[in-house]
Amino acid sequence: MLEVDYLFDGGTPCDVERRRDGSIFCRPFSTVSGTQHFACGVRVSGDADEFPVKLTVAWPRRWRGEDVPVGFEPEIARRMTAPDSFVRVLHRCCVFLPRGGERWERLINVGVDEGSETASVVLSGPGVVATQRPYTWAEHRSLIGWAREQPACVVDEIGRSREGLPIHAVTIAGSDARAPTVWVQAYQHVTEYTGPIVIDAMARRLAAREASEAASRLTWQFVPAVDIGGLRYGVGYHVGPRSSACVRDRNPNRDWHEGTWPEVAAVRSFIEAELEAGRRYGLALDLHNGWDRAHTSGACYTVHPDSAGVDYVNRQRSFVDWMYDHTDHTEPGQYWQHDTAGRSFTSYFAQLTGALAHTVEFSRHLWWERASRSYRPIEPTDPERFVAQAVDAIGGYFDRSHV
Numbered sequence: 001m002l003e004v005d006y007l008f009d010g011g012t013p014c015d016v017e018r019r020r021d022g023s024i025f026c027r028p029f030s031t032v033s034g035t036q037h038f039a040c041g042v043r044v045s046g047d048a049d050e051f052p053v054k055l056t057v058a059w060p061r062r063w064r065g066e067d068v069p070v071g072f073e074p075e076i077a078r079r080m081t082a083p084d085s086f087v088r089v090l091h092r093c094c095v096f097l098p099r100g101g102e103r104w105e106r107l108i109n110v111g112v113d114e115g116s117e118t119a120s121v122v123l124s125g126p127g128v129v130a131t132q133r134p135y136t137w138a139e140h141r142s143l144i145g146w147a148r149e150q151p152a153c154v155v156d157e158i159g160r161s162r163e164g165l166p167i168h169a170v171t172i173a174g175s176d177a178r179a180p181t182v183w184v185q186a187y188q189h190v191t192e193y194t195g196p197i198v199i200d201a202m203a204r205r206l207a208a209r210e211a212s213e214a215a216s217r218l219t220w221q222f223v224p225a226v227d228i229g230g231l232r233y234g235v236g237y238h239v240g241p242r243s244s245a246c247v248r249d250r251n252p253n254r255d256w257h258e259g260t261w262p263e264v265a266a267v268r269s270f271i272e273a274e275l276e277a278g279r280r281y282g283l284a285l286d287l288h289n290g291w292d293r294a295h296t297s298g299a300c301y302t303v304h305p306d307s308a309g310v311d312y313v314n315r316q317r318s319f320v321d322w323m324y325d326h327t328d329h330t331e332p333g334q335y336w337q338h339d340t341a342g343r344s345f346t347s348y349f350a351q352l353t354g355a356l357a358h359t360v361e362f363s364r365h366l367w368w369e370r371a372s373r374s375y376r377p378i379e380p381t382d383p384e385r386f387v388a389q390a391v392d393a394i395g396g397y398f399d400r401s402h403v
């Protein structure tokens with residue numbers, strides 16, 4: 001019997017309908033249109049003779065003004081009610097995890113219908129279909145458990161989320177005590193999975209001493225998920241089949257000035273205590289996923305928080321240029337000003353430490369191929385490829401005394 005469900009780690013609530021022609025129609029309903037929160041992950045089970053089967057994913061119903069709960073900050077309300085549809089990029093980023101399989105594969109036969117705002121795929125067997133490779137709660141638990149056993153890693157519980165979940169920082173001390181510390185955090189925003197995937201690979205690479213000597217001289221600190229509740233509960237099913245557990249009334253990345261989010265306050269306290277104890281930061285990367293920015297791929301960077309001076313902006317640009325010269329994940333020149341009135345993480349960090357602080361936006365659907373100088377659809381393994389290059393590039397940057 002063919003069944004479709006979303007009750008698994010990484011699944012998202014959907015209305016599921018079996019059509020008369022035998023195909024499956026899914027409409028995710030817990031998500032908000034036009035924001036970084038959109039994701040769809042469903043599991044199709046059944047016997048071999050019930051395949052192939054066609055699966056169609058529809059863009060979620062748009063929120064209207066009256067759907068937005070009272071008290072939401074205007075920027076969030078604007079995003080929820082925005083008319084954007086990113087259906088047109090789903091043929092580049094839908095992935096499939098076959099039942100019993102270990103690796104996500106990019107689905108190459110995804111058809112997109114912009115008119116009806118649907119994407120369809122023909123599945124040849126059972127497995128999980130998602131609109132991007134997720135990073136699951138199980139993967140997060142496994143990373144923290146692994147890190148606790150590594151002599152190279154120190155794991156700190158730096159605070160608790162609003163749901164009482166522990167927020168962890170992993171520190172990997174460098175071989176040179178005088179070298180600066182690199183801070184890397186991710187997952188301020190629900191469904192922005194590339195950040196934790198990148199951090200997971202960075203931590204394992206550094207702890208296994210697979211990084212360059214220059215990268216190993218630096219101390220690295222990672223917070224894999226700032227919104228840990230958002231990672232645990234995803235977009236809904238654990239709290240209730242039709243509820244939106246993690247639609248947030250405030251954007252955490254506009255909260256660094258005030259720290260009303262307990263998660264933001266926890267990270268701030270940890271960084272401030274580290275500074276107090278004498279830690280010197282050289283760089284911070286705050287990892288995110290963008291959606292349909294067709295002009296950016298792989299990763300792109302914000303160049304300066306608000307009101308940064310010319311000298312700071314030039315230092316930021318020199319770092320980004322260095323990254324473009326030493327990685328092949330994106331084309332040059334992808335940076336812009338992040339105008340958030342001083343409320344973003346990067347503004348907070350730069351003001352506090354004087355160190356470079358970049359928001360890094362990973363595309364969910366495009367990757368830049370340096371060799372062919374063109375964009376191609378993202379592969380599930382691209383973030384790890386980025387890590388292999390980026391860790392050494394960052395080491396090289398500090399090695400050449402760019403600090």
Ligand SMILES: [Zn+2]
Binds near residue numbers: 192
């Ligand atoms: Zn984000």
